[in-house]
Amino acid sequence: MARSIFPFLLLYLVAFSSSRVQSHEEGFIAAEVSNKGLEFIKDLLIEKAESSLVPLELPKIEKYVKIPFVGGVEVVLSDITIERVHVTSSTLKTGDSGIVIDVSGATANLSMSWEYSYSTWLLPITLSDKGNATVEVEGLEVGLTLSLKTLQGSLKLSLLECGCYVNDIYIKLDGGASWLYQGLVDAFASKISSAVEDAVSKKIKESILGLDSLLQSLPKEVPVTNVAALNVTFVDDPELSESSLDLEVNGLFSTMDAVVLSSHYHRSIRDSSSCKEADTMVKISLHEDVVKSASSVYFNASKMQWIVDNVPDQSLLNTAGWRFIIPKLYKMYPNHDMNLNVSVSSPPTIEVENQQIKAAILLDVVIDVLDVEEVIPVLSFSMAIGTSMSAEISGNALTGSVKLNDFTMSLNWSKVGDLHMRLVQTLVSTALKTVILPYVNLKLSKGFQLPVFHGYKLQDARILCIDSWIVICSDVTSVR
Secondary structure: OOOOOHHHHHHHHHHHOOOOOOOOOOOOEEEEEEHHHHHHHHHHHHHHHHHHOOOEEOOOEEEEEEEOOOEEEEEEEEEEEEEEEEOOEEEEEEEOOEEEEEEEEEEEEEEEEEEEEEEOOOOOOEEEEEEEEEEEEEEEEEEEEEEEEEEOOEEEEEEEEEEEEOOEEEEEEEOOOHHHHHHHHHHHHHHHHHHHHHHHHHHHHHHHHHHHHHHHHOOOEEEOOOOEEEEOOEOOOOEEOOOEEEEEEOOOEEEOOOOOOHHHOOOOOOOOOOOOOOOOOEEEEEEHHHHHHHHHHHHHOOOOEEEEOOOOOHHHHEHHHHOOOOHHHHHHOOOOEEEEEEEEOOOOEEEEEOOEEEEEEEEEEEEEEEOOOOEEEEEEEEEEEEEEEEEEEEOOEEEEEEEEEEEEEEEEEEOOOOOOHHHHHHHHHHHHHHHHHHHHHHHHHHOEEOOOEOOEEEEEEEEEEEOOEEEEEEEEEEOO
């Protein structure tokens, strides 16, 4: 049982609670990631890659080399470990060929152990030594091409090409003779370079497979409440252009574990220029049918029914406040408290227009008198309310305001005699405009905090309402 007027706001706020399998199924929530956004994602992935690549162990290297004036020497390099990778320059490009990431000028630091043994004809014994060494890799270059497709409603990430190349390495020995250093450089530089190239490439391939598994494990349905769920099945393949990456999900609400047939909804074409003036990372577009599907789900689940016993002006819920408007009500039940049994009689009509969201709501309202031992229904009205709402994002909070456009009411039945409906409607309309809506708008002006997603939040976001679409243009930043 709802205890205040705020259940009425559910109809408006549900639009903001949410983030082509296409046999030509339509997507009603779309995300367009700009070059600026892709650069942010690329830098984030590279930062994660720098930490996930290390420590990376390389296989042991053994070789028999000939050293002038020494002879044949057996050298073993073991415990070869990449301990640090640092990327100084990288680029990301999108297009018909896929997503291309190039890393150049990267550096890496390795540690390893070395040992050698040899014997000569001068001495009938085997000579050996061992120690540690550090290796600096410079000019490390990595290139990879990725494909992003839709497979059975999930994103499928594939590695098309991957290459790694080392330009230079520098070896520093701790101990050992000078001839050993030159021998290591001559004999093992290419082997160490190849080992680094193979290990980095292998690690990247494993990481891409892991990321692909993560993408395919994402749920296709996200519970919003215990009644409704949001269908986040991807539709059609992502669109890659030189300036953006476009993704679409079904985006319609349904009852839990039910299937929504989007053929009941027909979306209009999205406006592609709404965020052009602001160089933002991402544009999220929600079609008005997302809101319509939500209201339909809640209506069919009988969740648009409320008992209201708390309003800003509590005198409105006492018979004394109506003694001059409905005298018989006060005469029969003097100074009795009342409540309102409110139910939406049909799914609300919702339309997104330029810079506003319009809603038409049909309500049945029963006025109950609270007697000592029983609740007595005394009046029933039907109401038609037309409203418009504007919204904006201030800081990290969603704010807005609601305006009453039109209001009519009619009497269904009465147990307290005939009523002057024109007078009653005028009083209720005045109460809506001067008491209820100002109170609602005061609450809306304080805003509702937007959620933080894995340590990241929207920054400098703005909301636009354009021809059936609610569009959010925003950057993304870390909350840390």
